[in-house]
Amino acid sequence: MTPSTPAYTAMELMACVAARTLEDRRTVLVGTGLPMIGAILAQRTHAPGLVIIFEAGGVGPRVPTLPVSVGDSRTFYHASAASSMHNVMSACQAGYVDFGFLGGAMMDRYGNLNTTVIGPWELPEVRLPGSGGGNDVGSLAQRTIIILRQDKRRLVERVNFLTTPGYIDGPGARERAGLPAGSGPYRVLTQLAVYDFDEATKQLRLRATHPGVSVADVQAASGFNIQVADTLEVTSPPTEEERRLLHEIDPAGMVIGK
């Protein structure tokens, strides 16, 4: 295999990285799309005891095939509970949710997300869906994982609308605002790299690059300067088994593609 012709797509790689970030015997509240696929793949590989939770009420399903919605019947297929949003969001607020897993439209260096509007709120250039459950998950889950495609328009110095809080404007800001102690963004996954947040500054920090991606590539696809960890890892490519499972999970190619 040469680096210029990888045997896998960017979506497959992101889904695999998403899955590998999750831990067995933990709870994860997932959003639509890649977070769902990542959680399902994790459950079918290294984390059979992963408890997948959906905001509309599904708790602990064995998801048979990729749902279109976080509320369709696939989200409570062979589940422990078909409950309600109140049940799930209360559990999140009370500390029962280890991981929140969100897709994002735009993000800044503190992991704050904008999924509401481009341009002024009163007169939007592009109106996006809004918070949905995103603000709740980013506020209330203990560790938030964010997955998005990165480029200069999406990784921005400061989000123009802070839909979902990351570390807001630095250390201690979440706690000062009243958000649960010790909670916040944990990992950011993109088509180029994996990031965490620097303990001292609470700013985005490059942790691993994907195969064939350089630090310069990562920096070129960001609207702000990104810190780099002392030891940089390289992501292992998707295995054949992971790729087979991904297409079994999403046979229609809704997210993974054909």
Next chain:
Amino acid sequence: MEILAQGKGELIGWHDPDENRRWVLENKTRDLRDKRMSVPQAVREYVHDGDYLAMGGFGHIRVAMAVVYEIIRQRRQHLVLAGKTAVHDADLLIGSGCVDRIEVAYAFAQELRGLSPASRRAVESGVCRVVGEISNAGYQWRFLAGMLGVPFIPSRNMLGSDTFAYSACKTARDPWSGKPVCLIPAAYPDVAVFHVPRCDMYGNAQIDGILIMDWELARAARRVIVTTEEIVAHEVIQERPWLTAIPFYVVDAVCEVPFGAHPTTMPYLYYFDEEIIGEWLDVSKTPEGTRDYFDEYVYNMPDQAAYLEHIGGATKRAYLEDVEHLRQPLSAPWLQKK
């Protein structure tokens, strides 16, 4: 209680708890009475111009679509919509011009299918106005406060965000811990509309699968319309009363509408009709296409039976049952274009 911050969103659907309690005392019935009526009659009696409307279900899960179509057919105007994960329901209600204000937790998009052209066009051109932002749990807890008959619910979401800054919520100092908490105001929709698998003629409505926020919303709303796949005898409800998610005393109208969530999905019965939803997302890219869609699927359809025949009748129903039960793979026009 020390108020630390206040969102600038417009407060809609709030009442002083004593005012709402008095309204309930004076207007809601307590006896087991026959509430069956047709969908057109229910909309005429309980959905008025300017009402604050909330749809049960989850935007494209278990939505009372026959009522959505009838609201459009009766050309209601200036409705204010609870954008509590508003998906296909909101897209049609905004695209048809019935709704011109919305409080948004989630709207203008269809999850994996992408953004919704008609409702986005309306909001970006100012035809439909966003009165405020909130989150899904925030909306859910607005209804919880309404259901409890209390003025607000304290919570720990939305703090430190612009979602809060553009909401109708306030931040206060918790008198016990001293930490900031978000105060989410109660919401009492003028009317809420639900679709369920079975209900008796009194309004005891049972739900299979997730409740989403229907439990709270039904108890917070002033008027409640229930459409049901099947009206069953009261004795059927009595056999398994623990499945009753919405009790009769909050319900005002019961309408029997088989296949009544189409083209949204009804858990355990039928999956999304991606063909129809895909057609809508495609043609609604232009105002002309949007108008033609409403002519074809709403205005020119005399009733639900004619609509169901038009979208493929029993053959379509059987296919969507197969997809729901994983006997057939999902296919969708929007997938081919991806």
